[in-house]
Each structure stands twice: as structure tokens, then as C-alpha cells.
Amino acid sequence: MKLLKLIGQQFKEGIITNNPVLVQVIGTCPTLATSTSLKNGLGMGVAATAVLICSNIVISLLRKFIPQKIRIAAYIVIIAGFVTIVDLLIQAYSPALSSSLGVYIPLIVVNCIILARAEAYASKNAVLPSALDGLTMGLGFTFTLCLLGSVREILGSGTIYGIPVFGGNFQPAMLFILPPGGFLCFGMAMALFQKLLKKEG
Amino acid sequence: MSFYSLFSLALGAILINNYIFVQFLGICPFLGVSKKTDTAVGMGLAVIFVMTLSSAVTWLVNDLILIPLHMEYMQTVAFILVIAALVQFVEMVLMKMMPALYQALGIYLPLITTNCAVLGAALLSVNNNYNFIESVLYGCTAAIGFTLAIVLFSTIREHQSTDYPKPFEGFPIALISAFLLSIAFMGFQGLKI
Amino acid sequence: MKLSFQELKPDLIRLAGMLLAITVIVAGLLGFVNGLTKDRIQQNKLTVINESLKSITPEGSTAEQADVKNAPGTFDAVYRIDKDGAYAGVCVMLTVSGSQGKISLIAGVDKDNKVMGVRITSHSETKGLGSEAQNPDWLAQFENQSGPLNVSKKTTGAEGEIVAITGATITSTAVTKAVQSVIDFAVSYNQEGKG
Numbered sequence: 001m002k003l004l005k006l007i008g009q010q011f012k013e014g015i016i017t018n019n020p021v022l023v024q025v026i027g028t029c030p031t032l033a034t035s036t037s038l039k040n041g042l043g044m045g046v047a048a049t050a051v052l053i054c055s056n057i058v059i060s061l062l063r064k065f066i067p068q069k070i071r072i073a074a075y076i077v078i079i080a081g082f083v084t085i086v087d088l089l090i091q092a093y094s095p096a097l098s099s100s101l102g103v104y105i106p107l108i109v110v111n112c113i114i115l116a117r118a119e120a121y122a123s124k125n126a127v128l129p130s131a132l133d134g135l136t137m138g139l140g141f142t143f144t145l146c147l148l149g150s151v152r153e154i155l156g157s158g159t160i161y162g163i164p165v166f167g168g169n170f171q172p173a174m175l176f177i178l179p180p181g182g183f184l185c186f187g188m189a190m191a192l193f194q195k196l197l198k199k200e201g
Numbered sequence: 202m203s204f205y206s207l208f209s210l211a212l213g214a215i216l217i218n219n220y221i222f223v224q225f226l227g228i229c230p231f232l233g234v235s236k237k238t239d240t241a242v243g244m245g246l247a248v249i250f251v252m253t254l255s256s257a258v259t260w261l262v263n264d265l266i267l268i269p270l271h272m273e274y275m276q277t278v279a280f281i282l283v284i285a286a287l288v289q290f291v292e293m294v295l296m297k298m299m300p301a302l303y304q305a306l307g308i309y310l311p312l313i314t315t316n317c318a319v320l321g322a323a324l325l326s327v328n329n330n331y332n333f334i335e336s337v338l339y340g341c342t343a344a345i346g347f348t349l350a351i352v353l354f355s356t357i358r359e360h361q362s363t364d365y366p367k368p369f370e371g372f373p374i375a376l377i378s379a380f381l382l383s384i385a386f387m388g389f390q391g392l393k394i
Numbered sequence: 395m396k397l398s399f400q401e402l403k404p405d406l407i408r409l410a411g412m413l414l415a416i417t418v419i420v421a422g423l424l425g426f427v428n429g430l431t432k433d434r435i436q437q438n439k440l441t442v443i444n445e446s447l448k449s450i451t452p453e454g455s456t457a458e459q460a461d462v463k464n465a466p467g468t469f470d471a472v473y474r475i476d477k478d479g480a481y482a483g484v485c486v487m488l489t490v491s492g493s494q495g496k497i498s499l500i501a502g503v504d505k506d507n508k509v510m511g512v513r514i515t516s517h518s519e520t521k522g523l524g525s526e527a528q529n530p531d532w533l534a535q536f537e538n539q540s541g542p543l544n545v546s547k548k549t550t551g552a553e554g555e556i557v558a559i560t561g562a563t564i565t566s567t568a569v570t571k572a573v574q575s576v577i578d579f580a581v582s583y584n585q586e587g588k589g
Contacts, residue, residue, distance in 0.1 A: 025232060025372055029317040033225040066416075070409045073285050074416050076314070080278040081420035085427050088274060092431040095438045102518055103324050106277045110315040112229055178520070179223050180383035187369075187376030195368035218494060223520075274428045275421060282417070328518070329495050390523075390561065 007132065014136025020113045021144040022193040027113035030104050031145060032182035038161045041149025043097045045142025047090065047105060049135065051082045052114050056122040056134035058082075063123050075118045076109070083108045113141055148185050152176045207338055214342035220318050221350035222379070222386040227318030231351055231379075232372060234309050241355035243302045244309060245348025249341065251291055252319050255284050256340025259323040260333050280323045281314075288314045318347050354382065442515050443500065447485055450502040450511025451475050455482055462583075466575060475502065483510055484580050490572045493564035494518050497527070501536070501573045503580035512536045512573055524565035532559060536570075541577045545570050 018024060021031050027048075034044040058078055059066075066074045087105045091098045098105065108114070117137050122130040153159060156176030158166050175181050220226045227248075234244045259280045267273055292310055295303040303310065313319060322343045326336040357378050365374050447457045455477035462472045466488075473485040483504035489496050495518040502510035514528045526532060535556050536543075543554045545567045558566035 026229065028228040028232065029225050032228060067409055067412055069405075070413050072311070072314075073282070073413055076281050076285055077278060077413070077417050077420055080281050081424060084274055084277050084424050087277070088424075088427055088431045088435070092434040092438065095435075095442070099516060103321060103328065106324055107226075107317050107321060109277055109281055110317045110320050112312075112315050115315055175384075178387065178523070179225065180380050180387065182225065183376050183380035183383050187373045187380060190376065191366070191368040191373035194370070194373065198368070272421075272425075274424055278417065278420060278424070325495070 010132060010136045011139070014133075014138075014140040015143050016140075016193075017197065019140045019144060019193065020116075020137050021141060022190050023197070024116070025190075026116050027111050027141055028186070030107060030111055031141075031148065032179075032186060034101060034104055035145050035148035035152055035182060035185070036177045037153040037157065037159075038146055038149045039097075040100050041145035042142065043090075043094075044101055044104060044108075045138070045145040047086050047101075048108050048111055048114070049138025049142055051079065051086055051108055052117060052138045052141075053131055053134035054082045055079045055114055055118060056130040057127055059118045059122040060125060060127045060130035066123075071123065072115075072119070075115060075123075079114050079118070080109045113137060144189070148182075148189060151185055152181055156181060207335070210335060211338055211342040214339055215346040215349065216386070216389040219346045219350055219386055219389075220321070220343050221347055221354075222383040224321070225317075226321040227316050227347050227351075230309055230312060230316055231347075231354065232375060233312075234306075235351050235355040235375070236358055238352060238355045238359060240305050240309075241351045242348070243306055245344075245351050247291060247295070247302075247306065247310065248313060248316065248318065248347055249344040251284070251287055251313055252322055252344035252347075253337060253341040255280075255287050255319055256322055256326060257333070257337045258283050258287070260326060260331075260336040263327060264333075276324070276327060277320075280320060284319050284323070285314045318343065350382075354379065357382070443487065446500045446513035446515055447473060447502075450500065450513055451485065452477055452482060452510070454478070457485060460484075466579065468572070468575065469579075470498070472579075475504075481505055484583050485510075486576045486579060487515070488572055488576065490568050492517060492519050492527075492568045493524050493562070494520060497565070497568060497572070499569065499572055501576040503577055503584075505584050507540050507577065507581050507584060509536045509539045509573065509577065512569070514569070519562070519565050523559065523562040526559045526562060527565050527569050536573050539577075541574055543570050543574045543577070 014020075021027050030044055030048070034040045055075070055078055059075055083106060086108070090101075090105060117133060121133045125133070150160060153161075154165055155173050156178075158164060158170045158172040176185065214220075218224055221228065221231050230244060230248075235241050262279050262283060263276060267275055267279060288311060291313075292303070295306075295310070322340045326339055331339060358375060361374065361378075369377070451457065455475050457473040457475055460472045460474040462469075465472060468488045468490055469486055470489055471487040473487070475482045475485055483502055485500055485502040487498070487500045489498045491497070496516075497514060497519070498516040499512060499514045501512045504510050512533045514533070517525065517527070519525045519527065539554060541554055543556050545556050545558050545563070546552070547558055547563070549555070549557050556566065556570045
């Protein structure tokens with residue numbers, strides 16, 4: 001029972017109280033760039049989470065073997081390896097997603113979230129907790145992407161996951177799927193989170 | 202590859218496809234280092250140096266090693282290693298020659314490694330099939346665009362008024378300011394030379 | 395770190411060696427995955443081309459890649475289209491510069507020098523602006539045109555007019571110029587009695 005409570009606590013942290021994007025303010029580039037629609041946000045979130053879990057596991061397994069001095073470089077190579085695997089798999093099995101996410105898939109390598117979790121958690125903890133950390137932080141990232149993606153898609157294209165929401169006369173505010181919209185929604189979401197979290201604690 | 206096309210490439214990288222306000226590459230340092238103008242300028246200069254060098258070296262690695270060996274899938278790994286090494290090198294140089302700047306940049310200097318802009322420029326050069334000169338110019342001017350954005354932004358943040366709702370304190374209000382700047386930069390979208 | 399290089403050397407070699415070992419293992423793993431996915435990725439690219447060809451050529455026609463000398467540099471491939479044993483037209487796959495990078499498209503022109511259709515196969519244009527060039531409704535403007543094409547911002551009903559996508563004039567112009575180059579090529583290809 002206690003274990004479940006601990007796990008639940010970690011999920012809450014990853015998604016809300018220590019949300020990587022909205023609270024820790026890391027992983028912002030892909031957030032702004034791929035939150036133009038729910039589908040893109042979800043795709044990117046899942047891809048990044050996959051890499052995060054895999055790299056956390058491997059880095060945790062090797063944590064006693066990787067010398068201190070080259071640890072960042074070693075982490076980066078391992079992360080880059082998994083990113084390339086995910087990239088190749090997406091190109092092979094979902095070319096549509098590959099062309100919508102474009103250069104942002106290889107850019108998962110420099111997604112600060114993955115390196116930050118490797119340095120802060122996986123290098124210091126055992127495999128299973130590291131995997132769980134990867135999952136919860138990844139979910140937090142995905143949740144943020146989906147949230148922003150849905151808002152931007154509804155307001156900017158009038159659809160949700162490609163399905164039109166409003167009637168034919170709705171003129172979407174295209175600004176939302178363009179770069180300024182990214183900044184605006186991100187700022188609003190952060191402010192909202194800051195308000196919610198202040199209330200809680 | 203005329204002067205005209207190179208000029209067009211440069212202007213595009215600095216204004217039309219500005220890395221921060223249009224392509225969203227380099228946001229973490231943009232948000233993190235833009236509180237004071239001098240740090241912003243220092244960071245910008247360091248990024249220009251790293252990006253120009255890394256564009257050159259990654260192009261060479263890609264052209265002379267990866268393509269002949271049909272190992273294009275190693276681009277991500279190879280490029281990021283090159284960048285990590287270059288940043289390490291810049292860190293050592295700064296520590297010896299400009300310790301004040303080294304101190305001021307603090308943690309953000311090694312973070313240039315994870316600056317999406319640096320890897321992004323290398324990957325985009327490859328995607329667009331640029332030759333060596335175009336690639337180096339692209340890396341350099343994209344970094345100039347980044348510096349322009351970050352310095353502009355820092356001057357705004359230095360004079361930030363405090364007249365906004367409490368939950369917006371810190372990053373959110375910075376993002377709203379970025380939103381306004383981004384709209385301004387959209388004015389360059391139709392620019393054709 | 396004020397140690398001398400000599401003192402650091404064995405350490406550096408060991409560290410570099412470890413990093414190299416990790417890189418080599420990763421490279422090996424990637425080579426393996428690359429081998430697994432290579433064919434499928436290639437297949438996906440071909441599927442896009444085949445589907446685009448099918449959607450712009452008349453029902454029941456066949457496409458065969460033709461070897462063309464002195465084709466413009468932007469042309470990636472030229473396909474001769476035959477229907478019921480008779481020459482029907484030519485399709486060209488080409489890559490041009492858009493506003494955010496390269497745009498790859500397939501344009502087909504029939505034996506009477508009229509555009510059969512245009513499809514965008516790959517691009518990196520801005521979502522919501524240049525990416526709208528993929529929209530079949532916009533591309534339908536090109537059908538049955540024989541040129542000369544020109545891009546305009548408002549509908550005036552003039553001959554050969556292509557209305558640009560709002561806010562994406564550069565992309566619209568790039569695509570229009572590309573299609574025009576295919577029409578020009580087709581005129582000479584058809585004239586040379588290849589049909």
C-alpha cells in the first residue's frame with residue numbers, strides 16, 4: 001500500500017507539482033514548436049517519453065561504470081543513440097508523424113528534460129525508480145504538450161485531433177498555431193500553474 | 202551560390218526565420234539568460250562562436266565521414282559529440298582568457314551544448330543540402346539572429362514594469378513579452394529580396 | 395584544473411577510451427536498427443511517390459520512369475504516362491526552394507500540354523501558412539491550366555492565374571514556378587513526338 005502511495009506521489013510530481021515544462025522550465029523548445037495540434041503534441045510527447053525511459057534505465061544500469069569526468073558526454077551519446085532509434089522507427093512506421101514533427105525528433109537529444117533527469121536522478125538511483133521517474137516526467141511533458149496542443153489547435157484550426165469542432169462559419173484565429181501563439185499559450189499556462197500551485201502550498 | 206543567394210540566406214536566418222521568434226530553437230537560454238543585457242550579450246557572442254565553428258566541423262564530419270560510409274543515421278550522435286567537445290573547448294578558453302565572463306555565464310555555458318539552436322542549425326544545414334560556405338554562413342547568421350533576439354529581449358526585461366497580476370511573476374510575464382516580440386517579427390515573413 | 399598535460403595524459407586516454415567504447419557500442423546498435431528499418435523507410439518514400447502519381451494521372455494509366463537528357467537541375471525524376479497503350483502525358487518529380495527549405499512535388503502534364511494535377515510530396519513550410527500548399531483545394535487551381543501561370547493575391551479570373559495562399563506568397567510562388575517549369579518541359583517533350 002505504501003509503495004502505491006509513493007508511486008502515486010511521483011506521478012503527481014511529474015505531472016503537476018514538478019512539471020518539467022511549466023514548473024522546472026526545461027524542455028521548452030519542443031513544447032513551443034510541436035504544440036500546434038493535439039496529434040503533434042501527443043506524438044512528440046510519446047517519443048520523448050520513450051527515449052527518457054530507455055535512457056534513464058541504461059544510464060542507471062551503467063551509473064557505477066561511467067567515469068565522473070566524461071559523464072555528461074557519455075549520457076549525451078546514450079541519449080542520442082535512443083533518439084536515433086526512435087527517429088528511425090517513426091520514419092519507418094509513421095511517416096506522417098515524421099514529416100509533421102520534422103527536425104524536432106532528432107532535437108529530442110537536446111531536450112533538457114532528458115539530460116536533466118539523467119544527471120539529477122538516473123545517475124544516482126537504481127533501475128526501477130529511474131524508469132518510473134522517466135515515465136512520470138515524460139508523462140508530465142506529454143500532458144503539457146497535449147494541453148497546449150489542444151488549446152492551440154481548437155483556437156487556431158478549429159479542430160481537435162483533426163476533427164472539426166465548430167460549425168462551418170467558425171474562423172479560427174490562426175495566430176495560435178503560429179509562433180506568437182506558442183509564446184502566449186505557454187505564458188498563460190505557466191501563470192495558471194503558478195496560481196494553482198501557490199494555492200496548494 | 203551567388204552573393205545574392207548568400208545574402209538572402211543570411212537575412213533569412215537573422216530575421217525571417219529567426220531562431221527564437223519563428224523557429225523556437227534556443228528557448229531555454231533565451232528565457233534563462235535574458236534578465237540582464239550584459240549576460241545576454243556575452244551568451245550571444247559565445248553562441249555565435251560555437252555555432253559558426255560547429256556548423257563548419259559538423260559539415261566536414263558529415264561530408265567526409267558519414268556520407269561516404271553510408272552512416273547518415275549517425276548524424277545526431279556525431280554532431281552532438283562535436284558540439285559537446287567544442288563547448289568544452291570554449292569553456293576552457295573563456296576560463297583562461299575572460300574569467301569575468303566565464304563567471305557571469307555560469308551554468309549556462311555548458312548548457313550551450315544542449316542549446317537546440319546549435320544542433321538545430323547543424324541538422325537544418327544537412328536537410329537543406331547546403332554546401333560548406335552556406336552551412337558556415339547559416340550557422341553564423343542563425344546565431345546572430347539568436348543574439349539579436351536575446352539582447353532585444355533582455356533590454357525589455359530590464360525595464361519590466363511590475364504592473365501585472367501576481368501569478369504572472371517571473372517566466373509567464375516574460376513569455377507574454379516574447380509573444381508580443383514574436384508578432385513583431387512576423388512582420389518579416391513576407392520579406393523577399 | 396591546473397594539472398599539467400603530462401600528468402593528465404593517462405587519465406585522458408582512459409576517459410577518451412571509455413567514451414569511444416560507449417560510442418562504438420551505440421554506433422553498432424544504431425547500425426543494427428538502421429538495417430532493420432532501412433527497407434521500410436525506402437518503401438514509405440516510394441509509396442508516397444506512387445500514390446501521388448496515381449492521384450494525378452487518369453484511371454488505369456501506367457507510369458514508367460524515363461531517361462531524359464538535359465532535364466533542368468531541379469528535376470529528380472521524369473515519368474512517362476501511358477494509358478491503354480497510348481501516350482498520355484508526362485509527370486515530373488522535382489525539388490525547389492520554398493520559404494523554409496526545400497519543397498518536393500510531382501506535377502503531371504498531359505499530351506495536350508494541360509496540367510493533370512499537382513501533389514506536394516515533402517516540405518518544411520510553416521504550419522498554417524506555407525503548409526497549406528498541400529491542400530488539394532488549393533492545388534486544384536493548377537488543373538487544366540496550360541500556362542503561362544502567374545501568382546496573384548486576389549481572384550480576378552484572369553487567364554493562368556493562381557491565387558496565392560494568404561500569408562504564404564513565397565511558397566505559392568515557388569510551387570507555381572515549379573509547375574510552370576514542368577509545363578515548359580512538357581511542351582518540348584510532347585513536341586519531340588515522344589507520344
